[in-house]
Amino acid sequence: MLKLFRRVSLTQWILIGMATGVLLGFLFPVGNGGFEATSLKPLSTIFLRMIKSIIVPIIFSTLVIGIAGHGDDMKRVGRLALKSLIYFELVTTVALFIGLGAVNLVKPGVGVQLQAPATTGAELAAKGHDLTLGSFLEHLVPQSFAEAAVHNEVLQIVFWSVLFAVALSQVRGRPKELMIGFCEALAEIMFKFTAIIMRFAPIGIGAAIGVTVSHSGLGVLVNLGKLILTLYGALVVFILCVLLPIALAARVPIRKFLQAVRQPALIAFSTTSSEAALPRAMQAMEGIGVPRRIVAFVMPTGYSFNLDGTTLYLALASIFVAQAAGHPLTFWHQLTMMLTLMITSKGVAAVPRASLVILSGTLATFGLPLEGVAVILGVDELMDMARTTVNLVGNCLATVVMARWEGEFDPNAPVIPPEESPRQLGVEQEPGVGRIPDHRPIAGDMDPASAD
Known part of the structure; x- marks a missing residue:
């Protein structure tokens, strides 16, 4: 029996955990008078907290190695940043207009009654009004790296780490070698740490699914099913008509990419x-x-600037509220709203329920009822699953596209899941500076004896 369990991969265990969570959530819903699947929430919270605890050291160490380990070629870093931002802006703009087209075509808001209280929407709108260009620029720069780390402010951590790496690249001799060696060791340790945490993933993920199903149930799917199906359909169109052509144009090995991204997507x-x-x-x-x-x-920066699924959702949800309120918007009003969303949706990934904050602020700006936010809130978790997955896949694709653009992608690299077997690392770095010897395993690989 033990050997049988060991043959099951981590991805398969995650699928088993998800199925178990759905079953528990369905059998033990909220208000059933006994055990409720929502009692499993601490398990999902523990898993998420463990994951969040390693984000800061991973981003810091890998950015420092990636930038300072390449010597003084800051033009290379600047070129990558410019290309990434251009790509992010183009793709998210297309996502906005796909969402706009889908909601105008299907009209999921027509016939929906806005009877929910507007209290939640008003509170979120108050936060949304603070999301200006000036506040975004101020938020970009941390007043303390420790404070940014405590709150997992990804964009601030990236900003500070890039400046630190640039400063380190201008240092010579032993101090530079010591710091890069420290970051290499930190990166390897934290990815090993990730592999340990991932063994708890099936339990944490199963608990998260159970809580969602127990809380939302199937009735809410019936009431707002048209909105959910419209979002899922629009996201599928976005994947097939935008991400897939980009992948083909960049000569991304599709099968290899899907094999690599399946577990993070789950x-x-x-x-x-x-x-x-x-x-x-x-x-x-x-x-x-x-x-x-x-x-x-590219990956951490994309989490603030390349939220493809979220931007598509915002376009769809804002027009959905207008339709439900019987408040038709002209094409120019809708275009203005899209431009507003395009600006306000950047750099707020760390804000709790960021998409609802942005949506509420936009609705208040255009005089639309905030009761719509309260209605959407009932099924937001179900829609959040899809848009978060598309955000992730879009950012993974962006890294491959940027690597192709820079002429540094290795299409012949074998796909070896980190949790199953080790592989060797060859980092293109300045000779003798921050070089990881080829006999050392890449960060995140596990020993064969501990493989799933």
Whole structure:
């Protein structure tokens, strides 16, 4: 029996955990008078907290290695940043207009009654009004790295780490070697730490799914099923008509990419947390041939600027509320709203329920009823699963596209899941500076004896 369990891969255990969670949530819903599946929430919270605890050291160490380990070539870093931001802006703009087209075509808000209280929407709108360009720029720069680390402010951590790496690249001799050696050791240890945490993933993910099903039930799916199906359909269109053509144009090995991204996507879908899937996604992209320096920069930055699923959802949800309120918007009003969402949706990934905050602020700006937010809130977790997954897949694809654009993608790299077997690392770095010897395993690999 023990040998049989060991043959089951981590991905299969996650699927088993998800199925078990759905069953528990259905059998023990909220208000059944006995055990409720919502009691499992501490298990999912523990898993998410463990994952979040390693995000800061992973981002810091990999960014420092990726930038400072390449010597003084800061033009290379700047070029990557510019290309990434251009790509992010183009793709998210297309996502906005796909969402806009889907909601105008299907009209899921027509016939929906807005009878829920507007209290929640008003509170979120108050936060949304603070999301200006000035506040975003201020939020970008941390007043304390420790404070940014405590609150897992990914964009602030990236900003500070990039400046630290640039400063380190200008240092010579032993201090530089010591710091890069420290970051290499930290990165390897934290990815090993990730592999340990992932053994708890099936339990944490199963608990998260159980809580969602127990709380939402099937009735809410019937009431707002049209909105959910519209979102899922629009996301499928976005994947097939935008992400897939981009992947083909960039000559991304589709089968290899899907094989690498399946496990992080399952984590993102089941936990509705991009942060929970970040460490495994970074490992997976390195595993298919994307250089560490590109993964370390593009992936965390994309979590603030390349939220494809979230931007599509915002376009759809805002017009849905207008339809439900019987408040038709002209094409120019809708276009203005899209431009507003395009600006306000950047850099707020760390805000709790960021999409609802942005949506509420936008609705208040255009005079639309905030009761719509309270209605959407009932099925937000179910929609959040899909948009979070698309966010993750879009960011993973962005790392491969940037690697192709930079001419550094290795299409012949074998896909070896980090939790199943080790592989060797060859980092393109300045000779003698921050070089990880080829006999050392890549961060995140596990010993064969501990493989799933």
